[in-house]
Each structure stands twice: as C-alpha cells, then as structure tokens.
Amino acid sequence: MKSLAVGLSNKILMSVEKPARYAGNEWNMVKKDPKNIPARFAFCFPDVYEIGMSHLGMKILYHLINKRDDTYCERFFSPWTDMEDKMRENDLPLFSLETKDPLNIFDIIGFTLQYEMSYTNILNMLDLGRVPVLAADRGEEHPFVCAGGPCAYNPEPLADFVDFFIIGEGENVINELLDRYMVWRGSNESKQGFLKSIAGIEGIYVPSLYLPRYNGDMTLKSFMPVDSAFPEKIRKRIVHDLDTSFFPEDVIVPYIDIVHNRAMLELYRGCIRGCRFCQAGFVYRPVRERSSGRLMDIAGKTIESTGYEEISLVSLSTSDYSEIEKLTGGLVGETEKNRVNLSLPSLRIDSFSLDLMEKASKVRKSGLTFAPEAGTQRLRNVINKGVTEEDLIKSVKMAFQGGWNNIKLYFMLGLPGETMDDVDGIVDLVFKVLDAYREVKGKPNRRLNITVSTSCFIPKVFTPFQWEVQDNILLIRDKQEYLKDRLRSKYISYNWHDPELSMLEAVFARGDRRTGKVLLKAWKKGCKFDAWHEHFRYGLWLEAFDESGVDPAFYTSRKRSSEELLPWDHIDIGVSKKFLVKEREKAYKGELTGNCKDICSGCGAAVFDSEICR
Amino acid sequence: MYNLRAVFARGKEVKFISHLDMMRVFERALRRSHIPVSYSCGFNPRPKLVFGLPLAVGVTSEGEYVDIVLDEEMKNDVFMEKMNGSLPAGLKILKVSPVEGKGNIMSSIQGALYDLIVSIQFGKTEEYIKQSIKKLISQDEITVEKRTRKKVGIIDIKPMILDIGVKILSESGFKELEFGYNSNMSYFPDKLAKEKYSDLFESCEGTVLIFSLLVRAGSRGNLKPELFAEALKSVLGQDINICEIHRRKLFAD
Ligand code: SF4
Numbered sequence: 020m021k022s023l024a025v026g027l028s029n030k031i032l033m034s035v036e037k038p039a040r041y042a043g044n045e046w047n048m049v050k051k052d053p054k055n056i057p058a059r060f061a062f063c064f065p066d067v068y069e070i071g072m073s074h075l076g077m078k079i080l081y082h083l084i085n086k087r088d089d090t091y092c093e094r095f096f097s098p099w100t101d102m103e104d105k106m107r108e109n110d111l112p113l114f115s116l117e118t119k120d121p122l123n124i125f126d127i128i129g130f131t132l133q134y135e136m137s138y139t140n141i142l143n144m145l146d147l148g149r150v151p152v153l154a155a156d157r158g159e160e161h162p163f164v165c166a167g168g169p170c171a172y173n174p175e176p177l178a179d180f181v182d183f184f185i186i187g188e189g190e191n192v193i194n195e196l197l198d199r200y201m202v203w204r205g206s207n208e209s210k211q212g213f214l215k216s217i218a219g220i221e222g223i224y225v226p227s228l229y230l231p232r233y234n235g236d237m238t239l240k241s242f243m244p245v246d247s248a249f250p251e252k253i254r255k256r257i258v259h260d261l262d263t264s265f266f267p268e269d270v271i272v273p274y275i276d277i278v279h280n281r282a283m284l285e286l287y288r289g290c291i292r293g294c295r296f297c298q299a300g301f302v303y304r305p306v307r308e309r310s311s312g313r314l315m316d317i318a319g320k321t322i323e324s325t326g327y328e329e330i331s332l333v334s335l336s337t338s339d340y341s342e343i344e345k346l347t348g349g350l351v352g353e354t355e356k357n358r359v360n361l362s363l364p365s366l367r368i369d370s371f372s373l374d375l376m377e378k379a380s381k382v383r384k385s386g387l388t389f390a391p392e393a394g395t396q397r398l399r400n401v402i403n404k405g406v407t408e409e410d411l412i413k414s415v416k417m418a419f420q421g422g423w424n425n426i427k428l429y430f431m432l433g434l435p436g437e438t439m440d441d442v443d444g445i446v447d448l449v450f451k452v453l454d455a456y457r458e459v460k461g462k463p464n465r466r467l468n469i470t471v472s473t474s475c476f477i478p479k480v481f482t483p484f485q486w487e488v489q490d491n492i493l494l495i496r497d498k499q500e501y502l503k504d505r506l507r508s509k510y511i512s513y514n515w516h517d518p519e520l521s522m523l524e525a526v527f528a529r530g531d532r533r534t535g536k537v538l539l540k541a542w543k544k545g546c547k548f549d550a551w552h553e554h555f556r557y558g559l560w561l562e563a564f565d566e567s568g569v570d571p572a573f574y575t576s577r578k579r580s581s582e583e584l585l586p587w588d589h590i591d592i593g594v595s596k597k598f599l600v601k602e603r604e605k606a607y608k609g610e611l612t613g614n615c616k617d618i619c620s621g622c623g624a625a626v627f628d629s630e631i632c633r
Numbered sequence: 634m635y636n637l638r639a640v641f642a643r644g645k646e647v648k649f650i651s652h653l654d655m656m657r658v659f660e661r662a663l664r665r666s667h668i669p670v671s672y673s674c675g676f677n678p679r680p681k682l683v684f685g686l687p688l689a690v691g692v693t694s695e696g697e698y699v700d701i702v703l704d705e706e707m708k709n710d711v712f713m714e715k716m717n718g719s720l721p722a723g724l725k726i727l728k729v730s731p732v733e734g735k736g737n738i739m740s741s742i743q744g745a746l747y748d749l750i751v752s753i754q755f756g757k758t759e760e761y762i763k764q765s766i767k768k769l770i771s772q773d774e775i776t777v778e779k780r781t782r783k784k785v786g787i788i789d790i791k792p793m794i795l796d797i798g799v800k801i802l803s804e805s806g807f808k809e810l811e812f813g814y815n816s817n818m819s820y821f822p823d824k825l826a827k828e829k830y831s832d833l834f835e836s837c838e839g840t841v842l843i844f845s846l847l848v849r850a851g852s853r854g855n856l857k858p859e860l861f862a863e864a865l866k867s868v869l870g871q872d873i874n875i876c877e878i879h880r881r882k883l884f885a886d
Contacts, residue, residue, distance in 0.1 A: 326661030
C-alpha cells in the first residue's frame with residue numbers, strides 16, 4: 020500500500036515558526052501500523068500545538084482510545100497562520116502528527132470544545148483537511164464529525180457542522196461509541212443509520228434528529244426530536260469512580276515548550292462551591308475525588324515514564340481536596356528524591372499552603388493569585404463568592420511576610436447588578452492590599468507588583484446567571500477607563516480584556532442554531548484564531564452578523580425570564596433548572612448558598628449518586 | 634564525581650528542535666533512566682550537562698558531544714545502553730568515554746565538518762554553476778550579510794572556511810567537481826547511501842549540489858553553513874534551496 024502521508028518538505032518546515040509543532044515523534048507518542056487497524060480516530064484540538072498539548076482531557080482520551088486494538092487515535096492541531104499559508108500554497112491537506120495522513124481518510128473526527136472563540140478554527144481545520152464543513156454537505160465517503168468538552172453543554176451554535184456531540188465526560192461513552200462503530204462498519208447501514216443507532220446512548224446528542232421552532236419574537240417555541248424514538252433530554256455522562264477509571268501515566272512529552280509543560284495530577288472533578296457565574300462549578304457536579312493513594316501511584320509512574328521535571332496538581336481549587344495534607348506530605352518527599360518540582364496552583368493562601376509552597380518548590384517566589392472577583396461584599400454575596408475582605412487582607416499580609424512581592428488580583432466587570440459603587444470597591448480593595456504591604460513590610464520596594472486584571476462577565480449556560488444581561492461594550496469600556504484612571508501607582512499594573520471579544524463569546528455561549536450561520540460567514544470572511552489578539556477581526560464579525568440577519572444584542576443584552584425555553588434546555592446536566600432559578604432569586608437578594616461539603620442544597624446532581632450527595 | 638563524554642547522533646526525526654529543547658530532552662532521558670547525574674548547587678539546581686556546540690534547528694548530525702557529570706561511577710557501556718533506551722527515536726549515543734583532566738568541551742571545539750546539500754532551480758547549465766562556484770572559491774574575500782537580532786553587518790567568511798569539496802548529483806550518481814579548495818578534501822563523504830539519492834531526487838527540484846565544508850566552529854569564530862549558502866546565492870544570481878545540512882564531525886583540540 021502506498022503511503023498516504025502528506026509530504027512535508029524541508030523547505031516548508033524550515034520557513035515556518037517552530038517547525039517542531041508539526042513534526043510529531045515525541046517521547047511516548049503512540050505508534051501503530053494503520054494497515055492493521057480497522058478504525059482511525061482523528062483527535063482535533065482547534066488551536067496551536069502548545070495549547071492543545073497542554074490540555075489534560077486530550078491526553079486522557081488519546082491514550083484511552085489507543086488502548087483499543089481496533090482503533091488508532093492520532094492528533095491534529097490548528098496550524099499557525101504561517102504554516103497554513105504554506106499548506107494552502109503547496110496544496111497540502113491537514114495531517115496528523117502520528118502518520119502525517121490527511122484528515123479526510125480518518126473514520127471519526129473528534130473536536131474538543133474548550134472555548135467558544137476557537138469555533139472558527141474548527142471550520143478551518145475541516146476545510147484544510149478537505150472535509151466539507153457543513154454536515155449536510157458530507158456524504159457516505161466522508162468521516163463522522165463529533166465534538167465534546169465544556170462548550171458542548173450548549174451544542175447548538177455548532178449543530179450544522181457536527182454529526183454528534185458527546186455531552187459530559189468522555190471516558191466511558193467513547194468506548195461504547197467505538198464498539199457501536201465497529202458493529203456498524205461491518206454492516207451495510209448508511210451513516211444516517213449509525214447516527215440513529217447511537218442517539219439512544221446516554222450522553223450522545225445527534226443534532227440532525229432534533230427540530231427547533233421559533234416564536235415571532237425570535238425566542239424558541241419548541242425543541243423536539245423528529246421521532247419519538249429519540250430521547251427528549253440528553254443527560255451528560257460522568258465517571259463515577261476516579262480511582263478505577265483510566266488515567267494515562269505514559270503521556271506524551273513534547274520537545275518544544277508548551278503552555279503547561281509538566282506532568283498533571285488530577286485530584287478531583289467538580290467543585291464544592293457554587294459561584295454563580297462559574298459554569299465549571301455546575302456542569303461538573305457532583306464532586307468526585309481521587310484517593311491520595313491512587314494519586315501517589317500515578318505521580319510515581321508518570322515521573323518514571325516521562326522524566327518530567329515538574330508535576331502539577333490539577334483541580335478547580337486545590338485546597339478543597341479532602342486529603343490535601345496527606346497527599347502533599349507524600350509528594351514533597353517523592354519529588355525531592357527525584358529532583359522534580361511540585362507545582363501547586365489555585366491554593367487558598369494560609370499558613371499551611373505558604374509553608375507547603377516553600378517546601379515544594381526551590382525556585383524563586385513567583386506570583387500568588389487571588390480572585391475576589393468583585394469589589395464589594397454586597398456583590399461578592401450576589402455571586403456567592405464566599406470570600407471576605409478580611410480573609411483577603413489576612414492572606415496577602417501572610418504572603419508579603421513570607422517574602423512574596425508579586426500579587427495578582429482577579430476581578431470581573433459587568434456582573435449582574437453591578438453599580439459604580441462596586442467598581443469603586445475594586446479600587447478600594449487594591450489600595451487596601453497596598454496598605455497591607457506597608458503595614459507589614461514598611462516602605463514598598465521596587466520589586467513589589469500588584470497586578471489587577473479585570474475580565475468581562477459572560478453569562479454562561481447552566482449557571483444561575485444564564486438568563487442575565489451582559490454589559491454592552493461601551494459600558495465596559497467606561498468602567499475600564501474608570502479603573503485605569505484610579506489604579507495609578509508604580510506598584511500597580513492593570514490589565515483588562517477586550518470587551519468586543521467577550522461580547523462574541525457571550526453570543527456563542529448562549530447561542531442557538533441560527534448563530535451557526537454567523538460562524539460560517541465569519542470564517543468565510545477569514546476569521547480564525549479569534550482568541551489571539553493579533554488575529555481577532557471584529558469588523559468582519561460585525562459584517563457576518565449583519566449579512567446573516569442575526570442581531571448579537573438578542574443574545575447578549577436581553578434579560579430572559581425564567582420561563583423562557585432555552586436553546587440548551589434539552590441537555591440535562593443533573594443540576595435542575597428549578598435549582599438554578601432558586602439560585603438566581605437568592606442572588607438578587609444577596610443570599611449565600613453553602614458548599615456541598617457543609618450542606619447539600621439539593622441541586623439535583625444527586626441523580627448521579629455520588630458519595631458527596633448521600 | 635565521574636565525568637563522561639558522549640558522542641551522539643541526531644537524526645531527522647528530531648532535527649527541528651532547538652538547543653534549549655535538546656538540553657531538556659537529555660535531562661528527561663537521564664531522569665527516566667535513573668542515571669545518577671550531578672546537579673549544580675544553589676537556588677535552581679541544574680543537571681551538570683555541557684554540550685559541545687549548539688546544533689541549529691533543522692540540522693542533523695552524527696558527531697555531537699555532551700559532557701555529563703555523575704554522582705557515582707558508571708560503566709561506559711551501561712550508561713550508553715540505559716540512555717539509548719530512554720532517548721527518543723532519532724537521538725542515539727554512539728560512544729562514551731571518561732573525561733580526563735578538566736577540559737570543557739564547549740571551549741575546546743575548533744572546527745566542524747558539514748554536508749550542505751542544496752538544489753538550484755532549473756534554468757542554469759551545469760557549466761554555469763561550475764564556473765560560479767569556481768569564481769566564488771577563488772575570491773580573496775567572500776562577503777555576506779549577517780543578520781543578528783539587532784543589526785545587519787557585512788562579514789568576510791573566507792578565513793573561516795578551511796576546506797571545501799563539491800559534488801554534483803545526476804541520475805547516474807554523483808560526480809566530483811575537479812576543483813578543491815585547500816588541498817585534499819579527505820573528509821569528503823565518499824559514500825552516500827543509495828536511498829539518499831532517490832530521496833534527494835524526489836524532494837529537490839533542479840540541480841543538486843553536495844558541499845563538504847570544513848569550517849571554523851566554537852566560541853572563537855563559528856561559521857554556519859547557511860551563510861556559505863548565502864554567498865553561493867549571490868554569485869549564482871538566483872535563489873537556491875537548502876535541502877539538508879548535516880554535521881559530520883566536530884573537532885576539539
Ligand atoms: S446534590 Fe447536594 S451535595 Fe450533590 S452536588 Fe448538588 S448540592 Fe452538592
């Protein structure tokens with residue numbers, strides 16, 4: 020059999036930035052002979068190599084799928100624009116890093132959806148891979164296109180492009196799916212037949228089997244399966260027991276520096292807290308922890324098989340892990356012995372954690388991050404962020420005393436109910452942090468740096484704020500200017516997010532199927548890598564909205580009533596809509612909701628029968 | 634404390650990685666193979682590894698040096714076997730020997746022998762190409778533009794070229810051009826594998842030239858083969874395509 024591999028000449032690779040992005044052959048890359056493998060799975064990450072390779076979910080699924088003898092899972096990333104130009108110029112299709120085979124000869128293409136602003140890259144990758152971007156244009160000879168990941172909780176903007184979605188955690192469902200695929204392969208059924216056959220698997224959503232109808236005011240009237248044989252609601256899948264579930268120890272070790280260039284140790288999934296703006300806090304419910312024994316085992320084996328010089332704990336909030344003291348106690352010894360650094364992100368700063376950081380890493384004291392999110396206690400109560408000013412000041416004092424000079428403070432602008440008093444509150448809080456430094460250390464030295472970052476609030480699906488309004492661009496700009504004027508000090512630096520980008524993100528976060536038209540138009544106009552400042556072309560996006568007859572304000576600036584039928588209501592994350600409505604009302608009253616460890620607030624995720632909900 | 638010097642090869646599988654990345658590859662391979670490498674003291678301890686001469690992105694080699702300090706003695710062949718089990722495809726230790734004395738490999742590198750394979754688009758006759766090379770080599774000065782991050786300068790590379798040999802690749806094999814540079818080009822690659830020809834024929838368009846360049850290398854003057862290619866470009870009056878750069882050998886004093 021002649022190799023199908025795409026010929027990459029030296030000339031092309033030597034003319035692009037970081038050619039190792041496209042070369043593959045890393046340590047622990049899975050090698051199989053495609054001739055002996057019936058099914059080929061193209062795992063696509065719609066961003067550059069350095070970002071995709073830093074992503075834990077991709078590592079898990081890559082190795083999980085490759086454990087099967089009947090499937091070869093290979094990696095695809097978005098080529099950077101310099102490489103894309105060369106590929107188009109030389110008529111080279113998108114290829115895998117493993118075999119360099121083109122995308123269109125694969126059987127199943129799977130995209131991971133990590134952020135909305137990577138959607139144009141999905142279309143671009145399909146196109147570069149010579150696969151028609153619209154599902155309706157693909158025939159029996161084309162691969163299936165599927166997608167999963169956090170953005171799949173609102174799959175509708177991508178419904179025209181994707182054949183089926185995987186809702187929730189992929190570990191178990193991907194195997195069920197591939198088993199079905201093997202059976203289908205041996206049959207004479209059409210592709211449509213396969214899609215119908217998997218529509219009943221829990222966690223699989225086939226958008227072409229559902230039909231939305233709209234009211235005169237553009238809101239959704241009904242959303243029903245085309246046949247009663249298909250489920251009305253698609254419940255997400257989760258892994259129940261992290262100790263027995265698959266976790267890769269022999270992960271790929273890249274040659275070039277990537278964003279997270281280290282071994283990752285996933286402590287738990289979900290979050291016990293319910294910050295009302297945070298999608299991860301709801302969609303990953305309920306919390307499921309891995310035991311410290313299993314984690315120690317994974318850590319040892321991973322270091323052994325990768326040789327990584329650093330290992331990092333991964334979770335939404337490290338300090339909330341029940342066995343944190345036991346685990347870190349064991350890890351510090353183990354890592355020291357192997358001369359491996361232990362990195363401890365998202366720790367709550369207290370005497371235990373400062374001491375731990377001192378022990379864990381011999382390197383210089385880099386920045387410490389705090390996320391009060393809002394400037395006043397009133398607004399922090401609205402968002403259910405249970406941090407007080409007193410907590411924060413106490414922690415930063417401890418950090419300053421411990422020799423840290425670099426403090427990062429994260430806030431959000433445009434939270435529901437935010438007034439200028441709350442924006443003023445940010446200024447107050449920042450200067451109180453500076454005062455705290457003076458109090459414990461005296462006159463600030465040159466190295467002191469307080470970095471303040473504000474992002475723009477984006478209402479996300481399956482949060483108590485999923486019905487809320489996003490501040491318009493002008494209002495956000497005003498608030499940013501206001502902060503710029505007031506956060507003037509040589510010890511303070513202020514960063515802010517593009518409100519234009521946040522506006523777009525908000526459209527697709529809560530978009531319905533009609534927003535897919537905009538996406539297609541924008542991509543055709545040349546939009547890609549939208550999350551990269553240098554490639555973001557807002558003007559083209561506005562043209563795309565205009566030409567598609569879609570008003571972005573309908574999605575961003577319209578307050579929905581709790582009764583409205585939402586485009587993602589057919590997805591079931593376990594957490595009930597009733598609970599979210601209740602949380603919305605509590606937010607208006609500034610009432611707090613306790614965390615899952617202290618008290619169960621009956622969110623509905625108990626349907627998954629996890630230990631924490633019992 | 635035990636000092637080792639290893640000679641290693643870097644194949645095309647890993648030729649696109651930078652020097653910094655190479656160091657990390659070795660560090661990780663050492664950790665995977667449980668070789669007791671020594672670490673520097675201080676705030677940020679680093680494994681004691683010194684490379685002879687950085688290898689540029691895109692260049693392959695069969696003669697790189699690395700000095701490694703170990704905490705305890707280890708048999709040379711044991712070291713080699715362990716490392717070769719832990720290095721990724723494309724990197725291979727060829728030889729290991731103990732280091733005598735205190736010499737630092739980095740400061741003792743003096744010269745390097747490269748194969749530079751270029752192709753010249755159709756449109757120029759073999760005779761023209763030959764005459765151009767002849768002219769280039771016989772000049773008293775060979776000046777090229779050298780770009781660094783900050784500035785562009787004109788330098789004369791002739792003093793850094795110690796010897797040159799050239800062959801032209803044709804369907805029937807390759808033939809040596811009758812002129813050398815200094816005297817005898819004894820380093821000339823006398824055999825290039827058959828597969829390599831066909832590879833070159835497939836990947837390079839036009840006339841393929843194989844240069845053997847013996848040049849100064851190391852901290853006291855270092856000529857990159859790309860600069861020689863630049864000079865060639867100007868004398869030919871047209872663009873050339875670099876198909877391959879391969880470092881055959883490093884010379885230490
Ligand atoms: S059911 Fe209770 S314990 Fe379980 S996730 Fe929901 S609030 Fe938390």
